[in-house]
Amino acid sequence: MRKIKNLIMTVMISLATLICLIPLFLLLYYVIKMGISSINLDFFIKNPKPMGEIGGGMLNSIVGTLIVLGMASLIGIPFGLATGIYLAENKGTKLAEWVRLSTEVLVGIPSIVIGILVYSWVVKTMNTFSAFAGSIALTIIMIPLLARSTEEVLLMVPNTLKEAAFALGASRWNTQRMIVMKTAMGGIISAILSSIGRIAGETAPLLFTAFGNQFFSTKLFRPISTLPIQIFTYARSPNVVQNKMAWAGALLLVSMVLLLNFSAKWISQALVKRSKN
Amino acid sequence: MFYMRSDKVFKIVLLVFGFLILFFSIGIFIQLSSSAWLSIKQNGVSFLFKSVWDPNKDVYGALPFLIGTFITALLSVFLSLPLSIGTSLFLSDYVKGNFSNIISSLIDLLASIPSVVYGLWGLFMLVPYIRILENWLFKYAGFIPLFNSKPYGVGILSATVVLLIMILPYSISVIKEVLKMVPDDLKEAGYALGANKWEVMQKIVLPYIKSGIFAGTGLSLGRALGETMAVTMVIGNRNAVPTSLFDPANTLASVIANEFYEASSASHVSSLIYLALILFVFSFLVNFTMQLILRKINTGMIKK
Amino acid sequence: MNSEEIAIQAKDFSAWYGEFKVLKNINIEVPTKHVTAIIGPSGCGKTTFVRCINRLHELTPGAKVSGDLMLYEKNIYHSDPMKIRRTIGMVFQRPNPFPTMTIAGNVMAGYSLNSIRLKSSDYRDILEDSLRKAALWDEVKDKLNKFGSELSGGQQQRLCIARAIASKPKVILFDEPCSALDPIATGKIEELIRELKSQYTIIIVTHNMQQAGRVADYTAFFMLGELIEFDQTEKVFTNPAKSLTEDYITGRFG
Numbered sequence: 001m002r003k004i005k006n007l008i009m010t011v012m013i014s015l016a017t018l019i020c021l022i023p024l025f026l027l028l029y030y031v032i033k034m035g036i037s038s039i040n041l042d043f044f045i046k047n048p049k050p051m052g053e054i055g056g057g058m059l060n061s062i063v064g065t066l067i068v069l070g071m072a073s074l075i076g077i078p079f080g081l082a083t084g085i086y087l088a089e090n091k092g093t094k095l096a097e098w099v100r101l102s103t104e105v106l107v108g109i110p111s112i113v114i115g116i117l118v119y120s121w122v123v124k125t126m127n128t129f130s131a132f133a134g135s136i137a138l139t140i141i142m143i144p145l146l147a148r149s150t151e152e153v154l155l156m157v158p159n160t161l162k163e164a165a166f167a168l169g170a171s172r173w174n175t176q177r178m179i180v181m182k183t184a185m186g187g188i189i190s191a192i193l194s195s196i197g198r199i200a201g202e203t204a205p206l207l208f209t210a211f212g213n214q215f216f217s218t219k220l221f222r223p224i225s226t227l228p229i230q231i232f233t234y235a236r237s238p239n240v241v242q243n244k245m246a247w248a249g250a251l252l253l254v255s256m257v258l259l260l261n262f263s264a265k266w267i268s269q270a271l272v273k274r275s276k277n
Numbered sequence: 278m279f280y281m282r283s284d285k286v287f288k289i290v291l292l293v294f295g296f297l298i299l300f301f302s303i304g305i306f307i308q309l310s311s312s313a314w315l316s317i318k319q320n321g322v323s324f325l326f327k328s329v330w331d332p333n334k335d336v337y338g339a340l341p342f343l344i345g346t347f348i349t350a351l352l353s354v355f356l357s358l359p360l361s362i363g364t365s366l367f368l369s370d371y372v373k374g375n376f377s378n379i380i381s382s383l384i385d386l387l388a389s390i391p392s393v394v395y396g397l398w399g400l401f402m403l404v405p406y407i408r409i410l411e412n413w414l415f416k417y418a419g420f421i422p423l424f425n426s427k428p429y430g431v432g433i434l435s436a437t438v439v440l441l442i443m444i445l446p447y448s449i450s451v452i453k454e455v456l457k458m459v460p461d462d463l464k465e466a467g468y469a470l471g472a473n474k475w476e477v478m479q480k481i482v483l484p485y486i487k488s489g490i491f492a493g494t495g496l497s498l499g500r501a502l503g504e505t506m507a508v509t510m511v512i513g514n515r516n517a518v519p520t521s522l523f524d525p526a527n528t529l530a531s532v533i534a535n536e537f538y539e540a541s542s543a544s545h546v547s548s549l550i551y552l553a554l555i556l557f558v559f560s561f562l563v564n565f566t567m568q569l570i571l572r573k574i575n576t577g578m579i580k581k
Numbered sequence: 582m583n584s585e586e587i588a589i590q591a592k593d594f595s596a597w598y599g600e601f602k603v604l605k606n607i608n609i610e611v612p613t614k615h616v617t618a619i620i621g622p623s624g625c626g627k628t629t630f631v632r633c634i635n636r637l638h639e640l641t642p643g644a645k646v647s648g649d650l651m652l653y654e655k656n657i658y659h660s661d662p663m664k665i666r667r668t669i670g671m672v673f674q675r676p677n678p679f680p681t682m683t684i685a686g687n688v689m690a691g692y693s694l695n696s697i698r699l700k701s702s703d704y705r706d707i708l709e710d711s712l713r714k715a716a717l718w719d720e721v722k723d724k725l726n727k728f729g730s731e732l733s734g735g736q737q738q739r740l741c742i743a744r745a746i747a748s749k750p751k752v753i754l755f756d757e758p759c760s761a762l763d764p765i766a767t768g769k770i771e772e773l774i775r776e777l778k779s780q781y782t783i784i785i786v787t788h789n790m791q792q793a794g795r796v797a798d799y800t801a802f803f804m805l806g807e808l809i810e811f812d813q814t815e816k817v818f819t820n821p822a823k824s825l826t827e828d829y830i831t832g833r834f835g
Binding site: 002003005006009010012013014015016017019020021023024026027030031034079082083085086087089090095096098099101102103104105106107108109110111112113116117119120121140143144147171172173174176197198200201202203204207208211228231232235236243246247250253254257258261265 | 283284286287288290291292294295296297298299301302305308309312359360361362363364366367368371380382383384385386387389390391392393394395396397398400401402442445449473474475476478496499502503504505506510530533534537538549550553556557560561563564565568
Binding site for chain 3: 158
């Protein structure tokens with residue numbers, strides 16, 4: 001009886017794992033199957049045609065995504081790194097504990113709320129939706145994520161190395177820069193990549209900030225089209241051609257995000273291996 | 278002296294960033310409250326209990342969205358529980374080494390797929406099957422109140438299923454972390470007494486990680502509450518209190534996503550921000566509590 | 582006690598971790614260009630004492646000190662801590678070469694970490710001289726640009742000694758430098774310490790009394806944060822003045 005129960009539970013537990021994995025495979029399968037047929041050269045180099053016409057591509061959204069992500073990274077990476085260093089350097093102090101708690105709370109804030117917030121702060125102040133506002137929204141999501149993972153990798157650097165540097169008369173700044181950051185470099189790069197991966201797919205915070213644009217635009221202070229928003233719009237369109245475009249966009253977006261994540265993982269693993277030698 | 282100066286600058290810069298983060302999280306609350314002030318003044322607390330939301334008549338009540346949010350979130354978290362506990366046990370105690378690592382990273386992939394892609398997939402691939410399931414249930418189990426409305430496919434049930442898939446990796450990663458803290462000698466003691474694997478899991482491991490499971494579930498609840506795009510795309514967007522699992526509905530997040538950019542009247546905008554404020558407070562409370570619990574678990578384990 | 586010149590002098594020196602007083606009113610005069618060993622049971626404050634000398638102790642949150650600690654009659658705690666640390670080198674319990682730096686980079690880390698630029702001829706000279714003094718030159722001269730992590734444990738520790746020497750310190754502190762090493766590597770480090778004392782004042786913390794007997798001219802015995810006895814090594818080991826010292830060196834406790 002006990003044996004049978006044990007066996008049943010083993011089967012159930014394995015089954016649970018299988019059930020968790022099935023959606024992943026189904027999703028990837030469908031995204032590839034539905035998206036691949038619309039991926040061609042035009043997809044990358046042409047702008048969308050008006051609804052009803054066949055052809056066209058998503059150039060404006062691809063460029064828009066790159067602009068918004070690039071700008072968000074430009075602000076978010078230094079800010080996130082600095083906060084992470086602050087947390088690691090001041091571990092144990094009251095203020096740092098509060099800062100850590102606020103990063104945790106920030107991570108938990110629904111991204112649509114961030115969108116509303118940036119709408120109030122940036123869009124209303126500047127009186128226009130803009131690529132800039134979208135970047136700010138993504139930056140706000142990126143900072144706490146990056147700060148926490150940066151703190152984690154910095155704390156993995158052995159304390160004896162820091163002490164050795166201090167014992168040679170190094171300042172905190174030089175120790176951080178030349179010893180701690182260098183030793184943790186792989187982890188930091190991988191943290192940066194995965195935080196970019198996280199914000200690359202964010203849609204909700206862009207709805208009321210970058211907004212969207214049917215046309216090609218690279219202006220920072222004008223509304224801009226992004227892949228996630230365009231997928232959302234096309235998915236809800238009654239037009240089959242646009243639905244297909246949504247799948248193609250999804251395939252591109254998923255590939256981007258997975259690529260960022262894989263390279264992050266690969267870098268950190270390669271470095272773990274190196275440090276073990 | 279240069280070193281001393283650069284050190285001071287370094288310290289101050291870090292401090293400024295730390296403070297910015299701190300002020301920022303307080304600033305969110307203040308900004309949302311002030312933007313929602315018009316609606317708060319007009320509707321007061323009874324906003325939470327009014328069941329009609331009709332921007333055309335300038336009537337705003339949050340009840341349909343509160344119910345939509347909590348039903349989908351709680352239901353998906355509840356349904357995900359056996360799956361996430363099972364998978365975590367599988368990964369920590371039933372398989373080892375590389376195989377476990379590969380499956381872990383696959384499950385982590387679930388978390389990295391953008392919400393809008395879940396929505397797209399849900400809308401075109403999942404909803405048709407759910408419609409078939411709903412029709413079947415409606416036909417044979419329609420006498421049960423939960424199943425007694427006309428199925429559309431899009432609605433509470435579809436949103437719940439998509440959410441369920443999306444939150445799995447979050448609760449699994451928390452539970453996996455807590456499982457690592459179960460001391461090996463406890464388990465070995467169990468085996469030494471002749472218990473088999475499941476008995477060790479049931480009698481020793483699961484009781485030991487109870488609070489960790491709670492925290493993991495809570496964090497995924499926080500996720501589910503605020504999830505926007507995927508839910509917006511499959512929930513059917515109807516501003517009324519749902520009465521069955523098949524009803525199209527709206528959550529706090531999905532109604533904001535749907536109506537915010539087309540809202541023209543000041544009271545409509547302000548009421549939507551009021552909804553955002555409520556969403557913020559709920560997810561703040563959930564996250565804050567769970568982080569405190571997780572911290573307690575961590576420090577408690579260190580003391581042991 | 583003797584007529585040697587004093588390198589380091591503690592006057593009523595105490596140190597705390599939070600509320601816990603780790604060092605209690607230490608008075609000691611460490612003579613210059615000799616090896617002084619600090620022995621005592623674990624938790625006696627011996628490591629804390631050397632960490633106070635180069636002001637590493639204060640980097641621990643909640644740490645504080647009182648009393649005076651002098652380096653050649655200059656108060657260590659009235660000076661710039663970074664300058665003090667450059668004047669007082671330290672070698673740690675476990676070899677800790679910087680994994681991101683080459684062997685040469687490790688030796689010269691005291692300069693790069695302080696943003697000091699050297700003429701390339703000076704750089705070569707200091708590099709070679711430090712490695713020679715650390716008895717490592719012949720073993721690494723062909724792989725100066727390889728990473729330090731490729732060396733054996735004993736070589737890594739000598740690399741750390743070269744790193745300390747390169748900054749031209751007056752005093753070198755050794756905090757149980759051989760606790761992670763095998764007997765042969767230990768023997769080499771001890772030999773090195775005996776050679777270095779002609780140029781540097783050396784303080785070595787050790788839990789190994791034979792080691793103190795082998796390398797130290799003077800020995801200080803610490804217990805529960807107090808300095809129990811300080812004298813010439815031979816005297817401490819053969820004819821201690823305090824019964825506590827006798828109990829410890831004869832192995833009756835600790």
